[in-house]
Amino acid sequence: MTYVVTENCIRCKFMDCVEVCPVDCFYAGENFLVINPDECIDCGVCEPECPAEAIFPDSDDRATAWAELNASYSTKWPNITRKGTPPADAEEWKDKPGKADLLSPEPHKA
Template sequence: MAYVVAENCIRCKYMDCVEVCPVDCFYVGENMLVIHPDECIDCGVCEPECPAEAIFPDSDDKAADWAELNRTYSQQWPNITRKGDAPADAEDWNGKPDKKQFFDPNPGSV
């Protein structure tokens, strides 16, 4: 079992979760983070740290559509081990529905 970053991370990308991860399993895209499912140890410390409430166990129905995306992009994007700055408009995007259309497949910077 692993945790999955889901839709509400898109354009929020707060990164509080990165700092608490004991195994550094987060990867950064241009406008969201993902978790590498083979590196995640299912400790759960990242879930309560996410201000956007975008992290779920892969057994949660909210994670189902995002598990494969996390797997795919965690193999393409750079690993991130330190919290960076959230986008200036993150609060404006937090909680907005239907953000999948804004997903950017490009890697982010560390």
């Protein structure tokens, strides 16, 4: 089993989850984070740290549609091991539904 980042992370990207991950399995896109399922050890420490409540175990129905996207982008985007600065408007986007079309395929730029 693994954990999956879902739609609510889009345009929020708070990154609190990144710093608690003991195996550094997070990867960063321009406006979204993903978890590499081959690296995740299913410890679950990231889930309660997410202010946007966007992380779920892959066994949760809310994660199903996002599992493949996490797997795919985790091989294309850079690994992130430290919390960065979230977007200035992250709080405004938190909990907004229907953000899937806003997902940028571009990698995070330092």
